[in-house]
Amino acid sequence: MYIIFVVYPTLELFQFSFMSWDGVSPTKLWVGLANYRELLFSEKIFWQSFKNTVFWAAITLFLNVFIGLVLASLIAEPIRGRVYFQLAYFLPVVQAGIVTAIIWRWMYQPDGVINSFLRTVGLGMLTRGWLGDFKLALPALAIAGSWMSLGVSIVIFSGGIQNIDPALYESAKVDGANRIQLFWYITIPSLRHVIATVLILTIIGSFKTFDIVWATTQGGPIRATELLATYMYKRGMLEVRYGYGCAVAVFLMIVVTLFSTLYLLQQREKV
Numbered sequence: 001m002y003i004i005f006v007v008y009p010t011l012e013l014f015q016f017s018f019m020s021w022d023g024v025s026p027t028k029l030w031v032g033l034a035n036y037r038e039l040l041f042s043e044k045i046f047w048q049s050f051k052n053t054v055f056w057a058a059i060t061l062f063l064n065v066f067i068g069l070v071l072a073s074l075i076a077e078p079i080r081g082r083v084y085f086q087l088a089y090f091l092p093v094v095q096a097g098i099v100t101a102i103i104w105r106w107m108y109q110p111d112g113v114i115n116s117f118l119r120t121v122g123l124g125m126l127t128r129g130w131l132g133d134f135k136l137a138l139p140a141l142a143i144a145g146s147w148m149s150l151g152v153s154i155v156i157f158s159g160g161i162q163n164i165d166p167a168l169y170e171s172a173k174v175d176g177a178n179r180i181q182l183f184w185y186i187t188i189p190s191l192r193h194v195i196a197t198v199l200i201l202t203i204i205g206s207f208k209t210f211d212i213v214w215a216t217t218q219g220g221p222i223r224a225t226e227l228l229a230t231y232m233y234k235r236g237m238l239e240v241r242y243g244y245g246c247a248v249a250v251f252l253m254i255v256v257t258l259f260s261t262l263y264l265l266q267q268r269e270k271v
Contacts, residue, residue: 023242068153
């Protein structure tokens with residue numbers, strides 16, 4: 001099953017990336033490295049989408065790792081309504097991506113929830129069309145994308161926290177450590193491998209992001225929210241350049257694989 005649905009399509013992807021093909025006709029023209037030369041040296045939009053994807057990954061990493069770890073630590077305490085919070089945080093994960101996109105597109109509208117709230121609290125000068133703002137559209141969508149995947153990080157961190165020896169916390173409390181010190185000197189060091197896992201999953205998820213951007217801005221305004229996945233779709237499907245789209249997919253796969261490998265090797269050296 002793995003060979004049929006993973007290995008074989010991946011090999012086909014590499015093969016098609018060296019061809020000029022519309023994805024339908026039986027005629028495939030071998031062009032060698034032409035798609036890659038155009039991709040790396042002639043296409044400015046590709047590099048803009050790559051920069052946007054890296055920026056998206058940075059925002060998502062901060063929210064999913066830092067905020068996710070803090071929230072997981074809070075709900076790990078025996079507080080009232082703990083199960084409710086766990087379900088609430090995980091709900092966006094099981095929700096279809098298109099539904100999340102519709103919700104946040106409505107919230108970011110000029111007359112949406114966010115602008116209405118700002119007017120209510122006397123901050124009307126901050127209201128704007130969030131998804132139409134060239135500078136704010138990308139971070140606004142990145143926050144929405146992080147909200148959609150935050151629950152996974154919280155679940156992973158929660159599982160890691162439950163495996164920490166409670167005696168470590170008890171000993172630190174006897175020595176006078178407060179909550180912040182417990183979090184900084186016990187929780188974080190004990191979860192270094194879990195944090196590495198969340199980092200890798202978040203980066204891979206960020207580089208594959210497509211649905212929430214396509215359902216809200218389709219890469220606009222003026223390609224301000226163009227990511228590698230949307231760029232690949234436009235070139236490969238909408239512009240019927242299947243070979244070029246495969247070249248973008250190969251580049252995307254290589255970047256994610258290299259980063260994951262380097263990070264895992266670095267973590268292994270620290271052990």
